[in-house]
Amino acid sequence: MQSDIRCPRFYAEPSMQRVETAMGERAERNQNQNQNPDHSIVIIGAGMIGREHMRVATLLGRAKVHGLFDIQSSSMDKAEEAFRNYSDSPLVRYNSLEAACFDSETDIIFICTPNFTHYEVLRTAIISGKAIFLEKPIATSLADAAEIIEMVNAYTAVIQIGMQYRYKAQYTDAFHEVYAKGTLGEVKTISMSEYRPPFLDKVEQWNKFNSNSGGTLVEKCCHYFDLINLMANSRPKSVAAIGGQAVNFLNFEQDGVRSDIDDHGFVIIEYENGIRANFTLNMFCPDLVEELIVCGEKGRLVAIESSSFVVGTSSKAAIKIEVQAATKTQPNISADITYPAIIEESGHHGATYFEHEALMDQLNGQESDSATPLQGLWAMVVASAAQESISSGAVINIKQFIDDNQLTKKLAL
Numbered sequence: 001m002q003s004d005i006r007c008p009r010f011y012a013e014p015s016m017q018r019v020e021t022a023m024g025e026r027a028e029r030n031q032n033q034n035q036n037p038d039h040s041i042v043i044i045g046a047g048m049i050g051r052e053h054m055r056v057a058t059l060l061g062r063a064k065v066h067g068l069f070d071i072q073s074s075s076m077d078k079a080e081e082a083f084r085n086y087s088d089s090p091l092v093r094y095n096s097l098e099a100a101c102f103d104s105e106t107d108i109i110f111i112c113t114p115n116f117t118h119y120e121v122l123r124t125a126i127i128s129g130k131a132i133f134l135e136k137p138i139a140t141s142l143a144d145a146a147e148i149i150e151m152v153n154a155y156t157a158v159i160q161i162g163m164q165y166r167y168k169a170q171y172t173d174a175f176h177e178v179y180a181k182g183t184l185g186e187v188k189t190i191s192m193s194e195y196r197p198p199f200l201d202k203v204e205q206w207n208k209f210n211s212n213s214g215g216t217l218v219e220k221c222c223h224y225f226d227l228i229n230l231m232a233n234s235r236p237k238s239v240a241a242i243g244g245q246a247v248n249f250l251n252f253e254q255d256g257v258r259s260d261i262d263d264h265g266f267v268i269i270e271y272e273n274g275i276r277a278n279f280t281l282n283m284f285c286p287d288l289v290e291e292l293i294v295c296g297e298k299g300r301l302v303a304i305e306s307s308s309f310v311v312g313t314s315s316k317a318a319i320k321i322e323v324q325a326a327t328k329t330q331p332n333i334s335a336d337i338t339y340p341a342i343i344e345e346s347g348h349h350g351a352t353y354f355e356h357e358a359l360m361d362q363l364n365g366q367e368s369d370s371a372t373p374l375q376g377l378w379a380m381v382v383a384s385a386a387q388e389s390i391s392s393g394a395v396i397n398i399k400q401f402i403d404d405n406q407l408t409k410k411l412a413l
Helices: 015-031 048-060 073-083 097-101 115-128 142-153 169-180 203-208 222-232 348-363 373-392 398-404
Strands: 039-044 063-069 108-111 131-135 159-162 187-195 236-244 264-271 276-282 288-296 299-307 316-323 333-336
Touching: 015 169, 015 348, 039 048, 039 097, 048 063, 048 073, 048 348, 063 073, 063 097, 097 115, 108 115, 115 131, 115 142, 115 203, 131 348, 142 373, 159 348, 159 373, 169 222, 169 288, 169 299, 169 316, 187 222, 222 264, 222 276, 222 288, 222 373, 236 373, 236 398, 264 373, 373 398
Parallel strands: 039 063, 039 108, 108 131, 131 159, 187 276
Antiparallel strands: 187 288, 236 264, 264 276, 288 299, 299 316, 316 333
16 A cells, blocks of 8 residues: 555544543643743634634644734734634734745744635745645645645655544544454445535635636545545545536626536545445535445444534534444444534634644654645545546546546656
């Protein structure tokens, strides 16, 4: 198995053990409040996800948020207003991307701008030589993604991709059961689904158009293809998909251009090691439900998360394990594994907290299991192949798809 797909070790300890460790470390930091954080962050892009990273970094306390930049001054206003609710630290507002990236007071750049800007922002940020956190997806086109891989191959500083779903409690525990404990034996099939409301409002509604987002399966679902790739522990062989725009934004226009973003999809993936997987997306549901079902030679695992966009509503994470050898003394498992409120409410149901932990560990010279640019590219390959299958109606041979998009050398095939 090549290192670009190999399942990382975020599953080495179950979620509740990880929480216990994190809370102990947080308590220790709180006892040393006079100690300055080790790192200093600049946020590029002050929208929803940029504000989430500001909040989580401050909560974790291992880095300070030094400043931010956004071409929309109103976005910086909102971000600074939110920041003042939990921090009285100074906050620099930069007047250019270059000023933000090259400030010697910071050592980490968070790129949280709209998808279609990632490539150009990274080209500037990478000149700084600083550690970089690049939000998902790495780009909106495979051509740009390939250029990014080229750029980062020789980069000596840390680059982490924003694939934080692997740190959600139910997925951490699912991988722990499958790979650390071998509960299911050899994995045979993987099913994953997300049911949720439509895309939220973004600046100038950029996420309502494929040209800006890369398509729904790239923008929203690269998280799930990352997880499926890791669970399969193999390279994808073929992808087939159907989908379309059934309900959402059918009459929405921006500057005379109609929205073309898909709101549902069904994807089937075959892997080189024989594992077969499927993914279902529906974006016209009232609340959010994610589900992962893994079946192996010894049984079945179900990992589920339910949540809502209603303010004040907490998410719930659970896992259920059904194995053939279950007995009265070793029964099947069904457990609530929701993170404690202080972590769960911080962002993406607690996943962003542990994503920041992984970044800080990496910067401090420890081994990290955070998402790499190459893993981000593989998730995008599956997502882009699925988008192509929806458009063409064809089953996509991944090797041919990679060749056609001039990615063979980038992926070391």
